[in-house]
Amino acid sequence: MSMRRRVIGATVTAAAVGLATTGAAVGVARRRRQIVGRRDDEHPGFGSLRSAPVTVVADDGTPLHVEVDEVPAPTTRKGRRTPPLTVVFVHGYALELDCWHFQREHFRGEHSRGHVRTVFYDQRSHGRSGRSPLGNATIDQLGHDLLSVLDAVAPEGPVVLVGHSMGGMTIVALAEQHPELFGDRVVGAALISTTAGGLEPSRILFPMVPAWGSAGAVGRTISALARTHKIVDGFRRAGKDVALVATERLAFGDDVPGSYVEFVDRMLSATPFEVVAEFFPGFAELDKFDAVGVLAKVPTTVVCGTDDKLTSIGHSRKLQSLIGGSTLLECHGAGHMVILERYDEVNGELDRLIGLTGAEAGR
Structure with a gap:
């Protein structure tokens, strides 16, 4: 083993030990028991909603795992079948398509109007999609991937992006790459717990570092650790108690059922650290506020929890102020995973948005 590898390995070990020690000081084990003990009566069955997989190949050859919940094409008064409205759900960093469990259940179930076609896919290097080539784990490439998905599984008919x-x-x-799509193929959009720039990336992975810890220093550390990602993954698995407690603190605002926390923790843990490191620099570089005005062409809703510790409510307020005619739903006390924590509010807002598009069934 080289000296550099030993130094990095020692650094990771020290960090893990330090975190575990700190965790013990604040009662990590006790908090984990409290989280796990908060059982829900509904047994959501996270990860159980499936449909036949479709592979969409991105423009750089990366295979993307896509699932489509189909509905019959609606019939107009003249007896012609028209393409149904398609709602495409796009998940976040270190998650996968299953994070939309309650939204998928809603549009499948009795509360759905029954004529909304839904599309879910795993972003590149996440979930069941293929690994991205080096250098292509960028926000811009994700925009190209979304277009590839639209062209493959929603080539016609109105689309709402969530x-x-x-x-x-x-x-x-x-929207920055293809503004012409908005107001044409894309008839509505929902931006949930997100931003178009101004992020402090250090908060995403190291929310408990002292205030003097700079984003630059964190970025350099991430780059170094990425070279020994298997070691880091090992420590992440070993420190599962700390990880579960950290997930609750970062992802949620209220005391949600333990199954919710465990579900998010499983998705985070399943994302290799090498993937985390590949996407990490893009958050510091992100600056697309000049592009969001395009969304004013279509009904747009912005949703965020007021206790979001990753993309704080200020980001959503800024987005809403820059998108003419958009609305903002603030979920009081909710955290970053508002799609789980306040799924009823989010689903209601999506129903409202779909109603505003006037394209619910092509009628």
Whole structure:
């Protein structure tokens, strides 16, 4: 083992030990028991909603895992079948398509109007999609990927785009690259717990570092650790108690059922650290506020929890102020995973948005 590798390995070990020690000081084990003990009666069955997979190949050859919940094409008064409205859900950083569980259930279930076609896909290097080539793990590339998905599984008919966190950034990237789509194929958009720039990336992975810790220093550390990502993944698995407690603090505002926290923690843990490191620099570089005005062409809603610790409510307020005619739903006390924590409010807002598009069934 080289000296550099030993130094990095020692640094990771020291960090893990330090975090575990700090965790013990604040009662990590006790808090984990409290989280796990908060059981819900509904047993959501996270990860159980499936449809036949479709592989969409991105413009650089990366295979994207896509699932489509189909509905019959609506019939107009003249007896002609028209393409149904398609709602495309785009997930966030270190998550996967299953994070939309409650939204998928809603549009499948009895509360759905029954004529909304839904599309879910795993972003490149996430979930069941293929790994991105080096250098292509960028927000701009995610915008190109979204267009590839639209062209493959929603080539005709009206489309509403719904993005959470990095998924919202993906939609903004598409708007910058192809503004002509908005008001034509794209008839509505929802930006949830997201931003178009101004992020402090150090908060995404190291929210508990002292205030003097700079984003630049964190970025250099991430780059170094990426070279020993297998070691880091090992420590992440070993420190599962700390990870679960950190997930609750970062992802949620209120005391949600333990199954919610465990579900998000599983998705985060399943994302290799090498993937985390590849996308990380893009958050510091993100600056697309000049592009969001395109969304004023279509009904747009912005949603965020007031206790979001990753993309704070100020980001959503700024987005709403820059998108003419848009609305802002602030979910009081909710955290970054508002799509789980306040799914009823989010689903209601999506129903309202779809109604505003006037394209619910092509009628």
